[in-house]
Amino acid sequence: MAVKDRDRFSTTTRIRLLGEQTAARVYRSQTKRQARRSRLTGRAALLALVLCTLIVALAYPIRQYVAQRAEIAEVQRKQERTRERVEQLRDLKARWQDDAYAEQQIRQRLHYVMPGETGFVVIDPNAAKQSRNDLGAADRPWYANVWDGVDSSDASDQ
Template sequence: MPADRFSTATRLKALGAVLVESGAAARVYRARPPRRNRLTGRAALLALVMCSLVVALAYPIRQYVSQRSDIADQRRKADNAARTLDGLRDQKSRWQDPAYVEQQARRHLHFVKPGETGYIVQDGSGTGPAKKAPRAAQRPWYENLWADVDAANRR
């Protein structure tokens, strides 16, 4: 029978039997299939393209993230400014009321109406300048102001 009709495995078995009979079995070994290189040309090209994309997109993505952070900061600042503006508008509307102005003048500047007698109680439980320096309550407000300016100047 022609040899090409048998499978490779059958031919190797027959060759092995012949070699064992002749004593050459020690010299025969099975050849391993040639090791394929794991990095083929296509894989190398794909890796190169992927690395190029990563390098090309790294800077724009970093800029995008940075700008998004800046936008969030600016929105936070705008919200804080809007809240401050609302508070200032409320305060402005309060200062338009003459009764509020009178109340603040009486409280902070110790103003009294003509015919009234003003009293300042120094029991140590109050707040403001009287608590910081008991002598300050005995002086007029403008002297306290100048004393504070002088103290700030010495620092």
């Protein structure tokens, strides 16, 4: 036993025992860390799966909601433009109810004259050709459009 006791107190034996104890502690701490890490990984995977499921489940309804809000905004803008147009047309209708405005428009658009007045139309041949090309049918007097129609139909017969 004396050899064993001496062996037990020897530096080599103590260092070997210390190394084994340290190795055991390190091994235990590594297994605990790995166990904790594996639990966190499982929790993280579950959390990621739940989040992905929520995103996929909510993506379509959110997209529909945003699209419908944009559509509602567009319809409201269109409704506002329509209201403005209705107001413009009401104003125009009220103006046409006034005889002075109607007479002014008839004189301007149809080149009518009142009894006792003499109407003149001055034609510059160069200006007439240029104005026919520059102005659209809506901007020229009505009789110019009629005469152009007669000229074009006469030219197609020849």
